[in-house]
Amino acid sequence: MxxxxxxxxxxxxxxADLHGCSGLDDTDLIEQMLRxxxxxxxxxxxxxxxxxFGPGQGVTGVALLAxxxxxxxxxxxxxxxxxxxxxxxRSHDLEAALGVVAQALAPESVVRRMVERGYGAxxxxxxxxxxxx
Amino acid sequence: MxxxxxxxxxxxxxxADLHGCSGLDDTDLIEQMLRxxxxxxxxxxxxxxxxxFGPGQGVTGVALLAxxxxxxxxxxxxxxxxxxxxxxxRSHDLEAALGVVAQALAPESVVRRMVERGYGAxxxxxxxxxxxx
Numbered sequence: 001m002x003x004x005x006x007x008x009x010x011x012x013x014x015x016a017d018l019h020g021c022s023g024l025d026d027t028d029l030i031e032q033m034l035r036x037x038x039x040x041x042x043x044x045x046x047x048x049x050x051x052x053f054g055p056g057q058g059v060t061g062v063a064l065l066a067x068x069x070x071x072x073x074x075x076x077x078x079x080x081x082x083x084x085x086x087x088x089x090r091s092h093d094l095e096a097a098l099g100v101v102a103q104a105l106a107p108e109s110v111v112r113r114m115v116e117r118g119y120g121a122x123x124x125x126x127x128x129x130x131x132x133x
Numbered sequence: 134m135x136x137x138x139x140x141x142x143x144x145x146x147x148x149a150d151l152h153g154c155s156g157l158d159d160t161d162l163i164e165q166m167l168r169x170x171x172x173x174x175x176x177x178x179x180x181x182x183x184x185x186f187g188p189g190q191g192v193t194g195v196a197l198l199a200x201x202x203x204x205x206x207x208x209x210x211x212x213x214x215x216x217x218x219x220x221x222x223r224s225h226d227l228e229a230a231l232g233v234v235a236q237a238l239a240p241e242s243v244v245r246r247m248v249e250r251g252y253g254a255x256x257x258x259x260x261x262x263x264x265x266x
Binding site: 011013015017046047049051053060062064065066068069071073080082084086088113115117118 | 144146148150179180182184186193195197198199201202204206213215217219221246248250251
């Protein structure tokens with residue numbers, strides 16, 4: 001049975017709020033984590049940008065992908081990070097990317113939401129929390 | 134009456150799917166649009182990165198902000214763009230940023246979702262479509 005045709009801009013956007021993390025002020029760790037997450041997803045890294053707000057303070061990082069992006073914003077003083085993994089197409093493994101991030105930052109809990117993007121997104125949106133691990 | 138205290142990593146993430154757009158292969162227009170959107174929101178631009186996939190093809194752009202980020206991924210062949218505007222705190226105007234983008238790209242329709250991020254996000258998430266304009 002052939003799969004249904006998928007529009008080329010059919011995408012998934014995984015939003016994850018990570019609580020009780022470590023390593024959130026470590027720019028080198030976060031940069032390597034973004035690289036590893038992109039690779040784990042099977043995505044193509046185009047560029048990576050990081051900004052550290054100061055010693056002991058948060059890091060903002062974005063990996064630009066051929067498939068869209070992975071971004072993270074961290075608040076080490078609260079052990080909190082906001083992650084989003086956005087990839088067009090259906091052939092990439094967003095969960096594997098999240099797994100890399102979870103291994104790097106060791107969160108105590110993760111609240112995940114999967115948002116359908118692109119054509120037909122209005123009808124098929126899954127925007128409720130899909131898991132707390 | 135004093136407002137309730139707001140955690141410093143309390144944020145809003147506006148996801149917008151824009152259909153029927155023009156200008157989606159115009160890197161200069163998209164870069165200026167991201168700069169103007171950040172300014173309209175009252176945000177502080179840290180860095181901006183754009184990638185063009187080729188003549189007539191899509192553009193990926195990310196504005197790194199002190200307050201988080203604005204990103205756009207465009208598919209000019211479908212008149213479609215995926216935009217997200219993510220800002221921590223409550224003092225910035227995400228709708229003004231979206232207005233700048235809508236003015237630049239002239240979409241025929243916009244599907245918007247507002248996602249609450251950060252502490253308490255699980256309980257207060259508003260992830261249903263909030264408007265089609």
